[in-house]
Amino acid sequence: MKITHVEVHRIVVPPADPPFRWRDGLSGSAPVGDGAVLRIGTDEGAEGVALFARPGAAVMLEDLVERVFREELIGQDPFQREWLWHRVWELDRIHELPLPAFGLIDIALWDLAGRVYNQPVWEVLGGFRRQIPAYASTSTFATVEEFLDVADQCLALGYRGIKLHAWGDARRDAQLCLALRQHVGAEVPLMYDGSAGFDLPDAIYLGRALAEADYLWYEEPMREFSISAYQRLAESVSIPLLVAETSDGAHMNSADFIKVGAATFGVRTSTTLRGGITGAMRTAHLADSYQLRAEVHGSDIPNHHLCMAISNTTYYESLVTATTVVRERHVDDRGMVHAPTGPGIALPLDFQYGSELQQFVEQASA
Numbered sequence: 001m002k003i004t005h006v007e008v009h010r011i012v013v014p015p016a017d018p019p020f021r022w023r024d025g026l027s028g029s030a031p032v033g034d035g036a037v038l039r040i041g042t043d044e045g046a047e048g049v050a051l052f053a054r055p056g057a058a059v060m061l062e063d064l065v066e067r068v069f070r071e072e073l074i075g076q077d078p079f080q081r082e083w084l085w086h087r088v089w090e091l092d093r094i095h096e097l098p099l100p101a102f103g104l105i106d107i108a109l110w111d112l113a114g115r116v117y118n119q120p121v122w123e124v125l126g127g128f129r130r131q132i133p134a135y136a137s138t139s140t141f142a143t144v145e146e147f148l149d150v151a152d153q154c155l156a157l158g159y160r161g162i163k164l165h166a167w168g169d170a171r172r173d174a175q176l177c178l179a180l181r182q183h184v185g186a187e188v189p190l191m192y193d194g195s196a197g198f199d200l201p202d203a204i205y206l207g208r209a210l211a212e213a214d215y216l217w218y219e220e221p222m223r224e225f226s227i228s229a230y231q232r233l234a235e236s237v238s239i240p241l242l243v244a245e246t247s248d249g250a251h252m253n254s255a256d257f258i259k260v261g262a263a264t265f266g267v268r269t270s271t272t273l274r275g276g277i278t279g280a281m282r283t284a285h286l287a288d289s290y291q292l293r294a295e296v297h298g299s300d301i302p303n304h305h306l307c308m309a310i311s312n313t314t315y316y317e318s319l320v321t322a323t324t325v326v327r328e329r330h331v332d333d334r335g336m337v338h339a340p341t342g343p344g345i346a347l348p349l350d351f352q353y354g355s356e357l358q359q360f361v362e363q364a365s366a
């Protein structure tokens, strides 16, 4: 089988309703934008797709396909995912691909393989589980009271834990984390995500508060470029650290976080930032060999498949971005997320697609 066409289909990505915020300094939810679907086809009719829905995605992907990806892929065997994953790394040396674009070819080829085998990709990978608990991962709300009210709603809706994305102010965030622990009691798993808002002294201050409040993990308090800073943090706080979500270099970079002792809870993995399914699984296996967790980052469908295939992961991350909480449709009333059932990976129902893409969209019951 040979790859014969590589196309980009533009789609409209509607704005979040209501719009939401992240910590001070970061962009919040995007206005309406042009997303894109990468579609790879073959001489035998097999096809696979990958969704790229970030701000600026359509322009970025069209450019990459025209300049780099199409020429690389035409004539290649679509089942040689490992070879093509390494080819993308080689291309990255000159082109410095945006991290979220790095894994798109890999995701489309896994989707293609699943469709050929008529199996969901989590099964093709070697399934580990058929359901996993979800935690509510909040956006940033205005006040402590709003956070506590959202937490109550999440727990009533069945969510099994809560992760805060707060303001990025170490003192204020520490008070919120302690208040939430007091509010929900000792039994509810709580996590905190700093979205790289701090330097080392503030990260240490906040980490000590999180340890006092018995949080499960402390995620990305600093930009992930100084592994030495994370080593110092790990030496200074007892709260377990979950690291290497956004850093470049897939498993290779994660290995260095582990080596210095910074990944005291584990590392992040995702199709979005670790180079597709292949890079995400490699990262998970790396962590597994050190008896560490590889917690899956992000709510989209490729990461949903990862949650079912990775042994050393705990939760599915489900975004909660409104003060009136609506449970994501993949999460049931016990807070469980169930394995996808259709072939391949599938495009999410949440967007409007042209008729030429309908065959790739997930079934409503999934």
Ligand SMILES: [Mg+2]
Pocket: 193, 195, 219, 220, 245, 297
């Ligand atoms: Mg995070």
